[in-house]
Amino acid sequence: MKILVPVKRVIDYSVKARVKSDQSGVELNNVKMSINPFDEIAVEEAIRMKEAGTASEIVVVSIGVEKSQETLRTALAMGADRAILIKAADTVDTDIEPLAVAKLLAKVTEEEAPGMVILGKQAIDNDMNATGQMLSALLGWSQVTYASKITVDGDTLNVTREVDAGLQNITAKLPAVITADLRLNEPRYVKLPNIMKAKKKPMDIKTPEDYGVDVSPRLTITSVVEPPARAAGIKVESVTELMDKLKNEAGVLS
Amino acid sequence: MEEIERDVMEFDVLIVGGGPSGLSAAIRLMQLANENEQEITVCLVEKGSEIGAHILSGAILEPTALNELIPDWQEKGAPLNTPVSSEEIMFLSETGSLKTPNAFLPPAMHNEGNYIISLGNFCRWLGEQAEELGVDVYPGFTAANVLYNEDGSVKGVQTGDMGVQRDGTHGPQFEPGMELHAKQTFFAEGCRGHLGKELKERFNLEADSQTQTYGIGIKELWEVKPENHQPGLVVHTAGWPLSTDTYGGSFLYHLEDNQVAVGFVVGLDYKNPYLSPFEEFQRYKTHPKIRDTFEGARRISYGARALNEGGIQCLPKLTFPGGVMVGCEAGTLNMPKIKGTHTAMKSGMLAAEAAFEAIQSNFDVVELVEYTNRFHHSWVRTELDAARNVRPSFKWGLWLGTLYTGIDQILFRGKAPWTLKHAHADHETLLTKDQATKIDYPKPDGVLTFDKLSSVFLSSTNHEEDQPIHLTLKDDSVPVAINLAKYDGPEARFCPAGVYEYVADENKKDGSQRLQINAQNCVHCKTCDIKDPTQNINWVTPQGGDGPNYPNM
Amino acid sequence: MSVLLIAEVLEGQLNKDSTAKALTAAVQLGDVDVLCASSGCGDAASELAALQGVAKVLCANDASYEYAIAEPMAALIVSLADKYEHIVFPATTSGKNIAPRVAALLDVMVISEVMEIKGADEFVRPIYAGNAIQTVTTADAKKVMTIRTASFDNAADGGSAAIEEIAAVACDTPVAWVSNEVQKSDRPELTSSSVIVSGGRGVGSEEDFKLIEALADKLGAAVGASRAAVDAGFAPNDQQVGQTGKIVAPQLYIAVGISGAIQHLAGMKDSKVIVAINKDEDAPIFQVADYGLVADLFDAVPEMTAALE
Numbered sequence A: 001m002k003i004l005v006p007v008k009r010v011i012d013y014s015v016k017a018r019v020k021s022d023q024s025g026v027e028l029n030n031v032k033m034s035i036n037p038f039d040e041i042a043v044e045e046a047i048r049m050k051e052a053g054t055a056s057e058i059v060v061v062s063i064g065v066e067k068s069q070e071t072l073r074t075a076l077a078m079g080a081d082r083a084i085l086i087k088a089a090d091t092v093d094t095d096i097e098p099l100a101v102a103k104l105l106a107k108v109t110e111e112e113a114p115g116m117v118i119l120g121k122q123a124i125d126n127d128m129n130a131t132g133q134m135l136s137a138l139l140g141w142s143q144v145t146y147a148s149k150i151t152v153d154g155d156t157l158n159v160t161r162e163v164d165a166g167l168q169n170i171t172a173k174l175p176a177v178i179t180a181d182l183r184l185n186e187p188r189y190v191k192l193p194n195i196m197k198a199k200k201k202p203m204d205i206k207t208p209e210d211y212g213v214d215v216s217p218r219l220t221i222t223s224v225v226e227p228p229a230r231a232a233g234i235k236v237e238s239v240t241e242l243m244d245k246l247k248n249e250a251g252v253l254s
Numbered sequence B: 001m002e003e004i005e006r007d008v009m010e011f012d013v014l015i016v017g018g019g020p021s022g023l024s025a026a027i028r029l030m031q032l033a034n035e036n037e038q039e040i041t042v043c044l045v046e047k048g049s050e051i052g053a054h055i056l057s058g059a060i061l062e063p064t065a066l067n068e069l070i071p072d073w074q075e076k077g078a079p080l081n082t083p084v085s086s087e088e089i090m091f092l093s094e095t096g097s098l099k100t101p102n103a104f105l106p107p108a109m110h111n112e113g114n115y116i117i118s119l120g121n122f123c124r125w126l127g128e129q130a131e132e133l134g135v136d137v138y139p140g141f142t143a144a145n146v147l148y149n150e151d152g153s154v155k156g157v158q159t160g161d162m163g164v165q166r167d168g169t170h171g172p173q174f175e176p177g178m179e180l181h182a183k184q185t186f187f188a189e190g191c192r193g194h195l196g197k198e199l200k201e202r203f204n205l206e207a208d209s210q211t212q213t214y215g216i217g218i219k220e221l222w223e224v225k226p227e228n229h230q231p232g233l234v235v236h237t238a239g240w241p242l243s244t245d246t247y248g249g250s251f252l253y254h255l256e257d258n259q260v261a262v263g264f265v266v267g268l269d270y271k272n273p274y275l276s277p278f279e280e281f282q283r284y285k286t287h288p289k290i291r292d293t294f295e296g297a298r299r300i301s302y303g304a305r306a307l308n309e310g311g312i313q314c315l316p317k318l319t320f321p322g323g324v325m326v327g328c329e330a331g332t333l334n335m336p337k338i339k340g341t342h343t344a345m346k347s348g349m350l351a352a353e354a355a356f357e358a359i360q361s362n363f364d365v366v367e368l369v370e371y372t373n374r375f376h377h378s379w380v381r382t383e384l385d386a387a388r389n390v391r392p393s394f395k396w397g398l399w400l401g402t403l404y405t406g407i408d409q410i411l412f413r414g415k416a417p418w419t420l421k422h423a424h425a426d427h428e429t430l431l432t433k434d435q436a437t438k439i440d441y442p443k444p445d446g447v448l449t450f451d452k453l454s455s456v457f458l459s460s461t462n463h464e465e466d467q468p469i470h471l472t473l474k475d476d477s478v479p480v481a482i483n484l485a486k487y488d489g490p491e492a493r494f495c496p497a498g499v500y501e502y503v504a505d506e507n508k509k510d511g512s513q514r515l516q517i518n519a520q521n522c523v524h525c526k527t528c529d530i531k532d533p534t535q536n537i538n539w540v541t542p543q544g545g546d547g548p549n550y551p552n553m
Numbered sequence C: 001m002s003v004l005l006i007a008e009v010l011e012g013q014l015n016k017d018s019t020a021k022a023l024t025a026a027v028q029l030g031d032v033d034v035l036c037a038s039s040g041c042g043d044a045a046s047e048l049a050a051l052q053g054v055a056k057v058l059c060a061n062d063a064s065y066e067y068a069i070a071e072p073m074a075a076l077i078v079s080l081a082d083k084y085e086h087i088v089f090p091a092t093t094s095g096k097n098i099a100p101r102v103a104a105l106l107d108v109m110v111i112s113e114v115m116e117i118k119g120a121d122e123f124v125r126p127i128y129a130g131n132a133i134q135t136v137t138t139a140d141a142k143k144v145m146t147i148r149t150a151s152f153d154n155a156a157d158g159g160s161a162a163i164e165e166i167a168a169v170a171c172d173t174p175v176a177w178v179s180n181e182v183q184k185s186d187r188p189e190l191t192s193s194s195v196i197v198s199g200g201r202g203v204g205s206e207e208d209f210k211l212i213e214a215l216a217d218k219l220g221a222a223v224g225a226s227r228a229a230v231d232a233g234f235a236p237n238d239q240q241v242g243q244t245g246k247i248v249a250p251q252l253y254i255a256v257g258i259s260g261a262i263q264h265l266a267g268m269k270d271s272k273v274i275v276a277i278n279k280d281e282d283a284p285i286f287q288v289a290d291y292g293l294v295a296d297l298f299d300a301v302p303e304m305t306a307a308l309e
């Protein structure tokens, strides 16, 4: 079985996002960019399936700027076999919406015919948490989100999902679209020789036009600002006063 | 410990460190190889998560070395966007300031023709040039240990293990580091490289040079109001808030996009254990001549880095069997100019040329003495010779030092027929706590002045928590028994990232204290390795990719 | 045109809190019909009908909706979509699972985690884990969105909407529910608890950390800690709140003996109400606390615990 893993290039999780003073977005120039952490987990899961003999080939795909090649190379160095870059943007400030991404991924899926697509549950930049669900809808494949454990049994998946109440176990038929949650696995560190080898792995470069998909956005960002600073509240004199305020003013204690 | 099987990779030249010196060396090597149609393999490892992530500098770039290395840098899009347009030097008193007329400035301090840059961005660009030429550039990998051949020559380095847990055991993600072997290894770790420290000792490289001296530079990047921004303006100060017996001063550079780089350098030969370079910097910003620039401004980034102040008289022997030192690893910074980038680049280029010649003659040269020859016949040597007496003269204090600098640099143009000595190694200069007076620093206001932790936040530093602490102690009892007892725990003050804290010892309910090391906060400035009065702290590389993630510092 | 709010009903049980908060947002957009789809969800429908601001409850009582599997839920919602301009979900894992699927089937974008409604097509939402706030307008005719529940108050009781039974829509889903695993810990999970009591270095020892736990147990709260407390061994690693620990946003966060370093704040500053107990009146934590008590925690915490008896 072939597995398709979409990966997105985002601001590294350890870098503090800084809003631009003209409110047009978040500063992305000269900022360390990395593979979206949830996507790294998705790649790791696919590799483990390959190592376990469940999967035969891993194709990674990214939609974005030319530099997303670096992100794809990271996935290749981890152990993916082949990469597709869909160049859909000229500047880092242009982000492609999940709907357009899902449409492109649906086309790639038709072409590549994988048995499953594993995505991150959300991208840590725009936090939409949408692409996997949309792709599943467009393909009519099983929708399996927030996976924290996956086992493959013939054409059936047994999956544990992370939901608000705890964990939920489900089964799903292949083909399926899966989104990876944090606890699915812990990704490996990349080996230096594998980075070298990754440079020689095949990478196709495409455009949205190649797939006949219109990527123009449905949403317009009118402003991006810093969250308002939390204002200091009041000082209370005693525990009694504190308990009283929590009950009667804030209403958070009953 | 069990033996680990390590993979080996072989290269012609291996470069440790992706700063200006290492990158220039890599580029020069590949240029020569391409010109001569000779295939060579060059590998560069960098501990930062990407090239530039650990680079912090002023910075004013003197483009001499760049003009030689990549003459068409303009077409190639080098990020040199802001030529220096005007400059000021001020002596500050608590409330006032005295501007030095430009005519009285030593020639070395003029900046016409130079550019205000972000050295981090410049290195990112150099990194791209190197990769395009075919250098294997590996950010996120540390050189953790030097490897030696049986004959004692340097064989290469071992990259750091990944996924080692706090207690030293291997975690589930454990990935052993590998051995990188090369005919020549260039050490380009910058100021106070941790492998360089070992090499200097092992090969006795400092036998004929004086003890190196250092400074700590702390820097912030601000976005100021357009009306307070003058692209190209350079302001240096000396004096307040430092006492006159402490060497140091500030820099304030107006870059592009309403950004201002402001920083403060304190000579690490300072004496008072209560001095906090961080606090001095915060206080400096409140000076009436300085604070207006930051009115309504926003702080974007923060970081710190040590720099060499020793000059040519402290330069170690540059070569040893199997390897060389380039750039600030050796100590090529020009102190009166406060510039080390162009000299670091040039030293890397010279080493590259010497190495390529050796490779070409197909002769396995063990020690690249030709590099030393080239170095001593280059303009770097001439420049550093001229600068040699400035920094040591400040052991006499600010005013005499300044007077001396005037005489040395203007009258003799640096060619005075004597060479001054540095008095002591920096870790030897601290007074004990009963000899020193406490310094009462003002509380930060959260607008112009800040505490350490909110500053460290802006360095975007991070370290995987579950790994051995990379600030190693030779003796665990020394911090409390000596550093605290004698010097009142100076590491809590000289570390600009709040790594060292003396806290109540929760196991002994008698009010005694213990040293808490918050290794996660570290910004890799190396100050503790230099200034620890007992030399008990040994900075080693943490997991690759950890440490600050500076944007355009 | 009106609004369709998808109530969160799992196994017949209404998640009233998140649904009532999403309702507060939905009424700002127009008349609200609420979809109550599950199995055995009659009671849930009645509860919904009693919420103020609900025009009508659509009740789809069918086994295929019992666990809110995305495929049948989306098919049902799409079949109703014609009549509505806005389709609104609470931003729970269930809502976020279904909403983008509905959007894709309708060929529109989804707008996730809306925290403020500025108009019929203008919304405010957090990005970069709340480190930036984005305002977007949409050109889509139908707007599908999830509502960040922490940003809205509960809609009040006191309504009396009509309940209309609707038929299920046939859907052959390849996904089947098997079982739930409810966590068996004595204390609620840190990231989902509505009350958290956190201890810092000021607590002083692992032994004294029991004071924090005792207060938490009285409040039915989860226990958190600062990095300094974790490093000193007072609390386990997985209790760390902050930049490199867990990010939490409970209704009530009580910080005890925590100075309030920015790295700690990064993990809890979105809490609804923050209480700080610290003996240093200049501690930075007081700059973000709604209620600050300058006191020795060894007096104040036992006193609070006792007051809750």
Ligand SMILES: Cc1cc2nc3c(=O)[nH]c(=O)nc-3n(C[C@H](O)[C@H](O)[C@H](O)COP(=O)(O)OP(=O)(O)OC[C@H]3O[C@@H](n4cnc5c(N)ncnc54)[C@H](O)[C@@H]3O)c2cc1C
Residues within 6 Å of the ligand: B016, B017, B018, B019, B020, B021, B022, B045, B046, B047, B048, B052, B054, B055, B056, B057, B058, B059, B060, B061, B062, B119, B141, B142, B143, B144, B188, B189, B190, B191, B193, B194, B195, B216, B217, B218, B219, B263, B265, B305, B306, B307, B326, B327, B328, B329, B333, B338, B339, B340, B341, B342, B344, B541
């Ligand atoms: C505050 C301050 C202001 C300055 N202002 C100016 C100025 O205005 N103009 C100017 O010309 N110069 C200035 N300098 C000096 C200049 O920054 C240095 O001279 C220059 O950066 C030296 O370059 P380098 O390549 O030798 O070392 P560095 O720039 O220090 O680079 C060393 C690199 O090696 C990496 N490294 C280190 N150890 C290892 C290891 N073991 N494994 C892997 N990687 C490793 C580091 O992460 C780093 O990226 C300033 C310096 C400071 C601190």
Ligand SMILES: Cc1cc2nc3c(=O)[nH]c(=O)nc-3n(C[C@H](O)[C@H](O)[C@H](O)COP(=O)(O)OP(=O)(O)OC[C@H]3O[C@@H](n4cnc5c(N)ncnc54)[C@H](O)[C@@H]3O)c2cc1C
Residues within 6 Å of the ligand: B453, B456, B457, B461, B462, B463, B520, B521, C199, C200, C201, C202, C203, C225, C226, C227, C228, C229, C240, C241, C242, C243, C244, C245, C246, C256, C257, C258, C259, C260, C261, C262, C263, C264, C267, C277, C278, C279, C280, C283, C295, C296, C297, C298
């Ligand atoms: C990269 C990085 C990541 C980090 N990640 C995190 C993180 O995820 N989470 C985190 O918490 N920190 C994190 N930190 C550390 C953070 O900067 C602080 O060091 C830490 O939060 C301090 O913990 P504290 O408030 O418990 O300790 P302290 O700062 O020592 O504060 C203790 C407080 O207790 C008070 N106190 C003492 N005794 C009493 C008493 N008897 N009664 C009442 N009050 C008392 C004191 O007044 C003081 O305010 C990180 C730092 C870095 C650099």
Ligand code: SF4
Residues within 6 Å of the ligand: B471, B494, B495, B496, B497, B498, B499, B521, B522, B523, B524, B525, B526, B527, B528, B529, B539
């Ligand atoms: S621990 Fe040492 S190297 Fe790290 S920031 Fe502090 S002084 Fe600098």
